[in-house]
Amino acid sequence: MQQYDYIFCGTGASASLLLLQLHQNNLLQDLNILLIDPDKKGKKDKTFCFWADVEEPISLDLNPLISHRWDKVVLSGDKTQSILPLQYNHVSSIDLYNQIHQLTLHYNWQKIISYVDEVKADKEGPFIILNGSVLRAKYIFDSRPPVYKTAQVRETHIFQSFVGWMIETENEIKDSNAFRFMDFHIEQQDSTQFVYVLPFSTKTALVEVTRFGAEKMSLTDAEELLDHYVKNNFGKYSIQDIEIGCIPMSNTGINNTQLPGIVTMGARNYQIKPSTGYAFKNMYYQARLIVEAIKQNQPIEVFNKSKSKAHKGRFSFYDGLLLDILKDKPKEGKPIFEALLKNVEVKKILNFLDEKTDVATDLSIFYQLPWKVFVSTLFERSFSFTWFRPLILTFITIFFLILSNHSALQNYLAYGLIMIGLVTVGIPHGAVDHLLETGKWNMKVAPLFIAKYLFLASFMGLLWYILPFLALVIFLAYSSWHFGQADGKKWLLSKWSSTFWGASVLFYILGTHLSETNKILAVMGNLTLPIACPAWLLLPWLVVAIFHKNASFALTVFWLFLSAYLPLLISFGLYFIGQHSLTGWQDVRNHLKLSNSRMWIHSLPFHATAWIFLLCFLVFWSSAYPFEETKRWAVFFIFIACISFPHVISINVVYRSKE
Structure with missing residues (x-):
């Protein structure tokens, strides 16, 4: 079995920079090194750029290796600004690869x-499998392209796709x-797109168009x-x-396994800054x-980064906020x-991107930017924290408890809030079942779907009219399952456990x-619920939530406990x-990959129809019972029971896909 001192899996920028550093420190003498890469690295395939102080290491x-330097930048309107003592540096990939090729010959590496x-x-140490053979080494440096995990809550994965031309011009530049930094005077194509210009002489330049977005730019x-x-x-x-x-x-996370003797490098070790794509x-x-x-x-394995280590701190928070905007609101990027380039000194911007600024400087930069999009995105991200919504519901519950001695005001505010909720998400969340069933609004499929939906809802309505006790039992059974399914x-x-939780609630x-x-009832x-529920019913669930260190779960149990002292309807x-x-x-929005606004619009025909059916329910039942508040709420609950029955069946598509 072949044994090496070092095996480099990948010989791109990160591996090349490490080999150069080892060589400059005389740490490569008498070492048996193996380089493995699917590419010969015999041609220029990349441009490496970075900014740094002229005296920086x-x-x-x-x-x-630096083929060109610029100490001035051209901003919008041909305004030129010095960035000294910083310089913007260019390294051609072929020059870096050639250096490694010379070292390979010098040290006789394989x-x-x-x-x-x-x-x-x-237990014997790190090893690789190469074409079926096992090769071992003291250390393996792994800089293969990373495999990213599926983005989870508060994670975003987009692309910086680019095409660059090295041009020769007839007219002088x-x-x-001075290099041109992020020129947005091009079509945005529903994305965030700009141009870099790196002039190498009065008639030659690298002109590169770049897109930040969820979709890659076509050639x-x-x-x-x-x-x-x-x-x-x-x-x-x-x-x-x-x-x-x-x-x-x-x-997002990268599929890395932290193992002794294996050192991850480059993009595989989270070296790419998420909001800029710079990594060199x-x-x-x-x-x-x-x-x-x-x-x-x-x-040296201590330098392997995990996701939690790589994406922490305030700069990681800034990166996540911008990524969300670039993905979900791409037109806001430009x-x-x-505004950033117009209002903030470029040297300050570059130091900020290097994460070398203090909080006061950060705030002074943010002050110059359009604030509405950041506030709205921050608000949306806050809702992605699982504990945030239960915390808000806790405050709302406490607020309504404080108003208990002012029942008129309490009812006015609470019922107003409930009505807004019903219109925005309460009814609409169950009014996109046609999308779950068909994948799109298809007139050939929709009539059959509507007929099935109406049949199930009508069946429940008829059951309530003829056998209300059986209807109640069925309603409580599928509601317990459905409520528990979503929370579980x-x-x-x-x-x-999910079903038992739904029943408990x-x-x-x-x-x-x-x-x-x-x-x-x-x-x-003429129905009755014979047994009162003890206040301690939810206590075991609080113990479960605390045991699992689940703040969202615990807060939900807490505010539900408090809600027992509010009126039933609230x-x-x-x-x-x-x-x-x-x-x-x-859950449905994530399943369908739709924005909130698009999903609400898709739901509009069905939830508008649902309100019409509710009016019909009120008219129908008013002929049998005196028209009073209790009766109106009874009709409303029967209405909810009827339309929720087919919804529970349809929504199962979402939760079954998560298993």
Whole structure:
């Protein structure tokens, strides 16, 4: 079995920078090293750029590789600004690869052009599987392209796709000593798109069009944008070289396994800054840390980053906020960046992107940006914290309890809030079942779906009219299952635990308001709930929530306990809308991959029809019972029971897909 000192799985920028650092520190003598990469690295395939102080280690160490430097930047309106003592540096990938090729010959390393099958470790140490063979080493440096996990709550994965032309112009470039930084004078195409210009002489420049967005930019779109931009800004031109690439902009997790003797590098080690796509400078400083540890005989696996370690702190929060905007509100990208470049000194921006600013400076930068989009996105992100909504519901419950001595005001505010909730999510969350059934509004399929939906709802309505006791039993059974299904998926409860939770909530709300419940049940069919619910019914669930350290679960139990001291309709309304409907709405939205506004519009025909049916219910039942408030609520609950029956069946598609 072949044994090496170091195996490099990938010989891109991060591996090359580490090898250069090891060489400069005389740490490669007499080492048996294997380089593996599916590409020969024999041509220019990338452009590496970074900004740094002229006296910074990266500027000094990489000085022989830096092919061009700029200390001025051109902003919107051809305004030029100095960035000294910073410089913007360019490194051609082929120059870096050639350096490694020379080291390979000098040290007589072995290089294999191939993909690595697997990187593993056992009790004997780290090893790779290459074409079925096992190769071992003291350390394995893994810089293969990362495999990102599916984005979870508060995680975003988009792309920085780009196409660059190295051009030669007939006309001279106005200021070849200044680079153009994020020029947004191009079509945005429902994305965030801009152009970089890096002039290398008075007649040559790299012109690169870049898109930040969930969809990658097509080559055709990029070529049209570049041709139009170059002709407008430089006149006639010829293309000398083309560069095409895509960089992930992501704060999602990476499928890495932390194993002894395996060191992850580059993008695989979260070195790409999520909000910019810049990574070269981070890779350099990771290489320096590894070299210092090797010199001191310290373990180097400690520099492997986990997601929690990579994405923490306020700058990670800023990155996540911007990624959300670029993904969900791409048209806002241009005004944000244009305001940033117009109102904030470029040196301050670059230091901010390097995460070297203090909080006061951060706030001074944010003050110059369009604030509404950040506030709305922050508000939306706040709702993605599982504990946030239960906390708000706790405050709302306490607020209504304070108003208990002012019943008129309490009812006015509470019923107003419930009505708003019913219109926005309460009824609409169950009015997109046609999308779950058909995948889209298809007139060939929809009539059959509508007929089935109406049949199930009518069946429940008829059952309430003929056999109200049986209808009540069925309603309580499927409501317990449905309520528990939505909450249980969120809190990772088992199927039986979820159903038991749903039943506990339903019977707690009804049983702690026994007098009010029985008044409504009497109108619904001379029914009664014979046993009051003890206040301690939810206590075991509080113990479960605390045991599992689930703040969202615990807060929900707490505010439900408090809601027992509110009127029945307010207590049920808070749970039905604030807990159940909003959870169901989010689950359906994520399943269909629709925005809130688009989903509400899709639901409009059906939830508008639902309100019409409710009016019909009121008219129908008013012929049998005197028209009074208790009767109206009884009709409303029968209406909810009827339309929820087919909804419970349809929504199962969402929760079954999560299993």
